[in-house]
Amino acid sequence: MIGRKLECIDAGSEYCPCFLAEANECITCSHLQGREFCDCNWRGVCIYQEYVWAGNRKKEVRSSYPATVMEKRDISQNTVVLRLKVTKTLARQLDSPGAYVFMRDKEKPSFFDVPMSVMAVDVAKGEIQVALQVQGAKTKALAEPEKGIVVRGPYWNGILGQRYLKGVKNGNCLVIARGIGQAPAAKVVAYLIRGGNKVRVIVDPGKVGAVFIGDLIKDLPCEVEELDLNSRQGIKVVNRYLKNENHDLVFSGGSDKQHLHIIKEIDKLAQKPFIVVTNNNEICCGEGICGSCSTRIDSGVRVKACKVQLDVRRVIERRILNG
Amino acid sequence: MVNIVVIGGGWAGCAAALAAKQAGAQVLLLEKTDMLLGLGNVGGIMRNNGRFTAAEEMINLGAGKLFDITDRAARHTMVEFPGHSHASLYDVTKVEPMVRRLLREMGIEIRLMARAVDVIKKGNSIKGILMADDTVIEGDVFIETTGSTGPMGNCLKYGNGCAMCILRCPSFGPRTSISQRAGVEDILGQRGDECYGAFSGSCKLNKDSLSDEIREKLDRDGVVVLKVPTEDIKMEKLSVKVCQQYAIREYAENVVLLDTGHAKLMTSFYALEDLRKIPGLENARYEDPYSGGKGNSVRYLSMAPRNNSMKVDGLENLLCGGEKSGLFVGHTEAITTGSLAGHNSVRLALGMPLLELPRNLVTGDIIAYANEQIKHKDGLKKRYTFAGAEYFERMKERKMYTIDKKEIERRVSRMDLTDILNEKLV
Numbered sequence: 178m179i180g181r182k183l184e185c186i187d188a189g190s191e192y193c194p195c196f197l198a199e200a201n202e203c204i205t206c207s208h209l210q211g212r213e214f215c216d217c218n219w220r221g222v223c224i225y226q227e228y229v230w231a232g233n234r235k236k237e238v239r240s241s242y243p244a245t246v247m248e249k250r251d252i253s254q255n256t257v258v259l260r261l262k263v264t265k266t267l268a269r270q271l272d273s274p275g276a277y278v279f280m281r282d283k284e285k286p287s288f289f290d291v292p293m294s295v296m297a298v299d300v301a302k303g304e305i306q307v308a309l310q311v312q313g314a315k316t317k318a319l320a321e322p323e324k325g326i327v328v329r330g331p332y333w334n335g336i337l338g339q340r341y342l343k344g345v346k347n348g349n350c351l352v353i354a355r356g357i358g359q360a361p362a363a364k365v366v367a368y369l370i371r372g373g374n375k376v377r378v379i380v381d382p383g384k385v386g387a388v389f390i391g392d393l394i395k396d397l398p399c400e401v402e403e404l405d406l407n408s409r410q411g412i413k414v415v416n417r418y419l420k421n422e423n424h425d426l427v428f429s430g431g432s433d434k435q436h437l438h439i440i441k442e443i444d445k446l447a448q449k450p451f452i453v454v455t456n457n458n459e460i461c462c463g464e465g466i467c468g469s470c471s472t473r474i475d476s477g478v479r480v481k482a483c484k485v486q487l488d489v490r491r492v493i494e495r496r497i498l499n500g
Numbered sequence: 501m502v503n504i505v506v507i508g509g510g511w512a513g514c515a516a517a518l519a520a521k522q523a524g525a526q527v528l529l530l531e532k533t534d535m536l537l538g539l540g541n542v543g544g545i546m547r548n549n550g551r552f553t554a555a556e557e558m559i560n561l562g563a564g565k566l567f568d569i570t571d572r573a574a575r576h577t578m579v580e581f582p583g584h585s586h587a588s589l590y591d592v593t594k595v596e597p598m599v600r601r602l603l604r605e606m607g608i609e610i611r612l613m614a615r616a617v618d619v620i621k622k623g624n625s626i627k628g629i630l631m632a633d634d635t636v637i638e639g640d641v642f643i644e645t646t647g648s649t650g651p652m653g654n655c656l657k658y659g660n661g662c663a664m665c666i667l668r669c670p671s672f673g674p675r676t677s678i679s680q681r682a683g684v685e686d687i688l689g690q691r692g693d694e695c696y697g698a699f700s701g702s703c704k705l706n707k708d709s710l711s712d713e714i715r716e717k718l719d720r721d722g723v724v725v726l727k728v729p730t731e732d733i734k735m736e737k738l739s740v741k742v743c744q745q746y747a748i749r750e751y752a753e754n755v756v757l758l759d760t761g762h763a764k765l766m767t768s769f770y771a772l773e774d775l776r777k778i779p780g781l782e783n784a785r786y787e788d789p790y791s792g793g794k795g796n797s798v799r800y801l802s803m804a805p806r807n808n809s810m811k812v813d814g815l816e817n818l819l820c821g822g823e824k825s826g827l828f829v830g831h832t833e834a835i836t837t838g839s840l841a842g843h844n845s846v847r848l849a850l851g852m853p854l855l856e857l858p859r860n861l862v863t864g865d866i867i868a869y870a871n872e873q874i875k876h877k878d879g880l881k882k883r884y885t886f887a888g889a890e891y892f893e894r895m896k897e898r899k900m901y902t903i904d905k906k907e908i909e910r911r912v913s914r915m916d917l918t919d920i921l922n923e924k925l926v
Contacts, residue, residue: 182618208653213696214688214801215653216680218617219632219673223652226662 182218184486186275186334189222192236197465197484198228199235204465204484238464241329242267243283246322247304253386256310256357257320258296263328265303272298274364275336275456279329279463280307282318291315292460294335294361297393308360308389332463334456334482335361337489341426341451347373348425351418351450352399353439354390355406356383358430361455363393365428370397377422379415381406383431406435416442424450433457436493454489458482501526502849502926504842505629505639507616507678510538511831512822512838513645514599515566517608519842520643522562524926525849527608528637530629532615533672536603537596538647539797540831542666542704542788544760546570547577548587549745550862550886550895551832552903557863558832560912562922563839569598570831575759576722581766582750583888586903589722592704593761615673616646619682625816626682632673641817641845644678645838648689648802648823649700651675658697660795663769665700666788667797679804679824684814689800689827690880692739697801698883699740701747701829703769703792704762711780718759726755726781732774740768745829745888755781762787768796800827800883808868809854810841819845826870829885836863843921850925858915862900866891 185204187193194203203209206224207216217224227236248260271278276298281289297306311320319326336342342365350369354362359380369376376399380388388403395401404411419427419442427443427450429436436454443449460483461469470482474491482492502525506517509531517529535541546567547555555567573590581587603610616637618630628638651674652662662670669675680686691698707715717724738747746766750756755778756766772793776782786792804820805813812818821838822828828837840863844854857864866884869891873879884891895901902908912918 206653208657213657214686215651215674216677217651217653217674219651221670221673223656223662223670225653226656229656229661 183480184218185220185484186339186486187484188220188224192239194224194228194231194235195238195464196235198224202465204481239329239331241327244280244326244328246326252308252389256308256385256387256389258306258308258389260304260306261326261328262302262304265300267328267330268298268300268303268305270331271295271305272300273333274342274368275333275339275361276364277330277332277335278305278307279332280319281315281327282322283325283327284323285318289315289318290329290461291319292332292335292463294455296360296363296390308357310357310385332483334484334486336365336453337456337487338451338453339486342368342428342453345369345372345374345426345451348375349422350374350376350426350428351422351424352376352378352428353406353415353430353435354378355381355431355435356385358383358432358455359385359388359390362428362430363390365430365453366394366397366399369426370399374425377418378402379404379406379418381411406431412438415439419443419446423448426451426453428453430455433493436489440490440493452489454493456482502641502846503639504528504641504643504845504849505637506530506643506645506842507629508538508645508647508822508824509536509610510645510647510822511540511566511834512824512841513643514603515563515835515838516643516645516821516842516845517603518565518606519563519839519921520845521606521608522922522924523843523846524924525846528639529603529608529610530614530616530637531610531612532675533668534612535596536600536610539649539666539700540834541592541596542762543831544590544592544764545758545830545887546574546588546590546832548584548887550892550901551830552586553862553895553901553908554832554836554866554886556905556908557861557912558836558839560909560919561857561863561917562919563835565602566599566835569595569602573598575761579722579758581723581756581758582725582754583745583748589758589760591761613672615676616678617676619678621682623816624814626818629678640849641819642678643841643845644804644812644818644820644824645822645841646675646678646802646824647799649675649797649799654697654801655795655798658695658801659699659798660769663792663795663797664790665797675802677802679812679815679818679820680802682815682818684804684812686801687803687805687874688880689803692881697798699768700796700799701766701768703765703767703789703796704760704787705757705765705781705784706787707763709783709785710763711782714757714780718757718763722759724757726757726778728753728755729777732777737768744883744890745885745892747889765792769794799823803827803874806871808856808871809844810837810867811844811848811854817848819848826874827880827883828866828870829883830887833866833885837867839921840867846925852925855920858917861911861915862886862895865900869894
């Protein structure tokens with residue numbers, strides 16, 4: 178085996194080839210890594226062909242759009258949900274699990290951009306909802322925008338293991354979401370149900386201190402249970418479900434520590450479900466350029482976590498266990 | 501039980517699977533598209549020139565089943581066309597299902613739309629093949645017959661872009677070089693201008709798009725030769741072709757059509773507007789590649805270094821056949837190399853010495869000769885086929901070319917090799 182083949186979330190999209198192709202740093206195409214012959218991780222289209230046909234240039238880059246705040250709902254002391262009016266096209270592009278946008282207060286410079294999971298989408302109205310937990314300068318400014326918000330997108334790598342999400346049909350799934358990790362979980366639940374899956378949802382208010390996706394999933398045919406995942410009782414219940422319910426897929430929305438706990442429990446099972454998790458890397462530009470999300474996987478290879486569908490197990494274990 | 505996994509279901513892969521099965525193995529054949537035979541679905545020319553000798557040798561060696569099919573599927577036999585004698589043209593619309601049925605009847609497991617993407621190694625040995633759907637297929641010995649054509653990026657870089665050929669990379673994904681993934685560097689063929697690769701040498705026209713007169717003549721004689729308008733004669737086109745047996749003056753000055761079910765047009769590509777200037781071709785359209793007016797697939801971009809018993813150098817349990825094993829052109833050549841690889845895969849699994857075909861048989865000689873030539877720069881620009889160019893000349897010089905079936909039978913039996921490829925080892 179030579180050179181691990183990486184799976185780029187943007188491969189074949191309208192934004193591919195991107196800046197990385199121009200720099201001979203394409204994640205997928207061997208020609209656009211400066212090599213002489215094909216040895217790609219095929220995603221359904223030939224990126225080199227797209228690049229040459231575009232005149233040896235990248236395709237158009239993602240745009241920033243002004244977004245109007247239609248509604249601001251306080252969830253708890255530190256968390257708000259924003260309903261934003263964007264374009265219908267952007268709303269449609271964001272209508273998939275793992276979608277996220279960069280947002281900032283319109284009055285602030287571009288380095289105030291902060292990535293935010295898309296929690297709900299209304300394609301007909303051209304609206305999206307995001308949940309915002311105030312943590313630092315960027316989120317503080319966003320929670321109290323002076324003159325509206327700027328949104329840049331669409332981005333899609335907010336969830337790792339998307340191919341499993343899309344591949345499991347008519348199965349049995351467990352969705353575990355804690356704190357702000359509830360936001361991306363809402364679309365995961367809806368998506369799994371659309372695929373004919375039986376879904377059990379476990380929500381923990383976590384640091385947010387409230388369950389805020391109740392309205393989004395209350396009409397869906399799934400069992401919802403509120404638990405404290407940090408309590409002995411909560412862990413026991415999760416472990417029992419994992420052990421007894423023979424899942425095809427388990428989703429973890431929350432911290433890396435939570436992901437790791439679930440992975441370890443799954444390792445004890447005879448039949449191992451697919452693991453899908455929220456991407457907790459520090460994402461800053463979303464384009465594979467700035468390097469803030471750079472993560473080492475085995476044999477020291479550095480990958481850009483904002484674009485690459487990483488193997489959950491390998492990246493989480495490495496980051497938490499090996500520092 | 502010996503488990504053999506063949507990667508790539510073209511002529512070479514089918515031959516390898518058959519030979520391994522005949523030797524007693526459990527055989528799994530993996531093919532990325534929905535059809536076996538690969539480029540053999542748009543080929544069709546058998547038994548022309550030295551291929552007659554080779555086919556008869558293979559039949560006597562015990563690897564005759566596929567030749568039996570191509571003979572039975574022949575639309576025309578003993579066809580003469582420029583530079584070529586006693587050709588037999590199989591019907592490309594009939595041959596694939598016949599091969600598929602034969603393989604299944606023999607108990608070979610065929611997995612279609614199954615694309616190999618990587619290998620799992622332990623030391624210098626391959627443990628398993630990683631498939632595009634993330635499953636792993638394990639085996640004792642592996643045979644790579646993935647060919648050397650495409651995929652799209654290569655056809656673009658070294659050709660005129662994807663011409664939508666029968667391999668259908670956009671639909672089924674690209675070929676993967678298994679040997680290269682296992683850490684053995686590929687050898688690349690070159691063409692006259694030292695650019696890598698070479699264009700496939702023929703296209704197919706839809707027969708119904710030709711004039712009644714041409715179609716009737718094709719049905720009757722199997723061949724039609726039409727004059728190219730003087731202003732459109734392009735001698736330089738010959739140097740980019742893989743099929744050097746057809747890279748002769750007559751093929752630049754004439755359009756040569758052969759009846760293989762479609763009308764096989766013996767040129768790499770031909771602008772449709774120009775083609776339609778030729779009387780009788782006013783309504784012509786391409787059947788394969790779909791964009792034959794613009795380009796064709798690019799080949800010889802991925803050969804594995806090997807020994808003369810078809811084992812890949814540097815790996816303990818990988819063999820190869822077909823274009824993967826050298827600068828070979830044609831179905832006969834693929835069946836020859838594939839059959840030997842298939843037979844030897846079982847020997848390798850059992851720890852037996854591997855079979856090398858002797859050089860006083862053309863089948864043994866071409867395998868050894870192509871391997872010698874590939875080591876030289878000039879050799880990388882040549883192609884090796886029983887049907888023409890350098891190797892057919894060599895056959896004639898060495899008095900190995902014959903269409904006397906009795907003589908060929910005698911040659912094989914003198915070596916005590918009769919039916920060896922049909923011998924059950926397990």
